[in-house]
Amino acid sequence: MMTFLNYILSGISLGSIYAIIALGYTMVYGIAKMLNFAHGDVIMVGAYICFFAVSRYSLPPLVGVIAAMAVCTVLGIVVERLAYKPLRAAPSLAVLITAIGVSYFLQNGAQLLWTPNPKVFSSVVGTGRLALFGGQLTVSYVTITTIASCIVIMVALSWFTGNTKMGKAMRACSEDKGAAQLMGINVNSTISVTFAIGSALAAVAGVLLCSAYPTLVPTTGAMPGIKAFTAAVFGGIGSIPGAFLGGLLLGVIEIFAKAYISTQLSDAVVFAVLIIVLLVKPAGLLGKQVSEKV
Amino acid sequence: MLTVENIDVFYGAIHAIKGISFNVNEGEVVALIGANGAGKSTTLKTISGIMHPRNGKITFLDEDITRTEGHKLPAKGLAQVPEGRRIFQQMTVMENLEMGAYIQKKVSAEDFDNVFSHFPRLKERRSQIAGTLSGGEQQMLAMGRALMSRPKLLMLDEPSMGLAPILVEEIFNIIQEFHTSGTTILLVEQNAEMALQIADRAYVLETGKIALSGTGKELSESDEIRKAYLGG
Structure with missing residues (x-):
């Protein structure tokens, strides 16, 4: 029973990281209508920044996290301006290929700057554990922090898009950019803000990911990025609650597959579940069925 | 209030608007009428900055807005x-x-x-x-x-499209209300009959050019218009 609970907790914890990354994917997709495949690599950059701030310059972990968020925010805005904005009117395939290019650029840039040698990331919340049920169930601080961060981020984002002027403008842009412009909304700066928020979240995800799995290499972000993309599609791409739900489910399924089926096959199981869900609900769990207007 | 001078607008290689000029004075209801594809909507899109003309000039409240980005126009009263x-x-x-x-x-x-x-x-x-x-x-x-x-100038693009006749009537009454309360109106319509009823002046567009213009009354009485747009 306790092992089962433990699996659930690690699943939710891993899923929370996927969810935070998926939120970035889904917001950018919702507004810019593009899949930013470089999003996973922003995670890696965030983790490196935090690593250097904390391990090299001995800054407090919180400062490291804030530095990572700041750098990733700027990185997100710059990448959007330089790589994606000139392609606003281009076919989506061109944008997709550019995003893959940016992804490799960031990975190779990281190799050049920080070498491919693995860095050992030290957890930003320490390695302590909380013992529950008289020690039968232990929960690491990282797990608690990860789950809590994910919930806080989810609530904050829902509040932001539902209640603030900027958040509503983002929803307006995601529905109809032309009409949004007629309202006086600056679509370009709205897209910039979206990239900024998504990238700041990626930095948080990077720090949490490396706090739980401490090996940091330039390709650290690639696989979680793809998994989070899967989670976003799973939940219904473009939907914020969908990304949250998709991320959590994906994490739990992955851990269960590792525990009860096979460690090697866990990724295959995850993607098999995705395929089944998409066969039954092509728009994802919470996605809206969009009928193509003729 | 709004002056459009000799604008040329292209969709890629297609010359959609060919040197159109017209103006809207404060307090007026001006209608642009014409068949499908005559360039009415393109003209509105060009004024509201969604598209930009290759040549010509658009002035709104004495300010040149020919190249102004669309999202800055609502704040100017458009x-x-x-x-x-x-x-x-x-x-x-x-x-x-x-x-x-x-x-x-x-x-x-x-x-x-x-x-x-x-x-x-x-x-x-x-x-x-x-x-x-x-x-x-x-x-x-x-x-x-x-x-x-x-808005100081409200532009309406085909407000009657796809609506039941009774609703069209209602919508036009409301446009009239807007007008009475002091809003200047530029109306694009295929429903020429309704548009000419409420318009002070109107311009008839044909394949990207202005074919005719006059007061709403003049145009609704003109034989040419009756034949082409009002069903006899």
Whole structure:
């Protein structure tokens, strides 16, 4: 029973990281209508920044996290301006290929700057554990922090898009950019803000990911990025609650597959579940069925 | 108030608007009428900065807006109700109206009251998701949304499109109300008969050029117009 609970907790914890990354994917997709495949690599950059701030310059972990968020925010805005904005009117395939290019650029840039040698990331919340049920169930601080961060981020984002002027403008842009412009909304700066928020979240995800799995290499972000993309599609791409739900489910399924089926096959199981869900609900769990207007 | 001088607009290689000039004076209702594809909507899109002309000049309230980015125009007093309404389907009626007031620092209760006085039905439906409204209500929402920016010039693109005759009547009455309350109106319509009834002046567009112009009365009495647009 306790092992089962433990699996659930690690699943939710891993899923929370996927969810935070998926939120970035889904917001950018919702507004810019593009899949930013470089999003996973922003995670890696965030983790490196935090690593250097904390391990090299001995800054407090919180400062490291804030530095990572700041750098990733700027990185997100710059990448959007330089790589994606000139392609606003281009076919989506061109944008997709550019995003893959940016992804490799960031990975190779990281190799050049920080070498491919693995860095050992030290957890930003320490390695302590909380013992529950008289020690039968232990929960690491990282797990608690990860789950809590994910919930806080989810609530904050829902509040932001539902209640603030900027958040509503983002929803307006995601529905109809032309009409949004007629309202006086600056679509370009709205897209910039979206990239900024998504990238700041990626930095948080990077720090949490490396706090739980401490090996940091330039390709650290690639696989979680793809998994989070899967989670976003799973939940219904473009939907914020969908990304949250998709991320959590994906994490739990992955851990269960590792525990009860096979460690090697866990990724295959995850993607098999995705395929089944998409066969039954092509728009994802919470996605809206969009009928193509003729 | 609005002066369009000799604009040429291209869709890629297609010369959609060929040297059109016209003007709208303060307090007027001006109609642009013409068949499908004559360039009416393109003209409106060019004025509201969605497209830009290759040549020519557009002046609004003595300011050159030929190359102004579209999102800066609502703050200058220009609002457009786009063709096909284009309301934000997944947002509530209230949120749609709030978006209409985006350029306002704070959304004022008076603006909502003003919209609701023209469209009492929107008040009843204010918490409803806009996509669930009927076609007529969606057109009202699109008009109310444009009103929220307190426009000096309101441009309406085919407000009667796809509506039942009784609703068309209602929509035109409301346009008249807007006009009486001091808003200048530029109306693009295929329904020439209705448009000419309320227009002070009108321009007839044919394949990207202005074929005719005159007062609403003159045009509705002209044989040419009767034959081409009013069914005899």
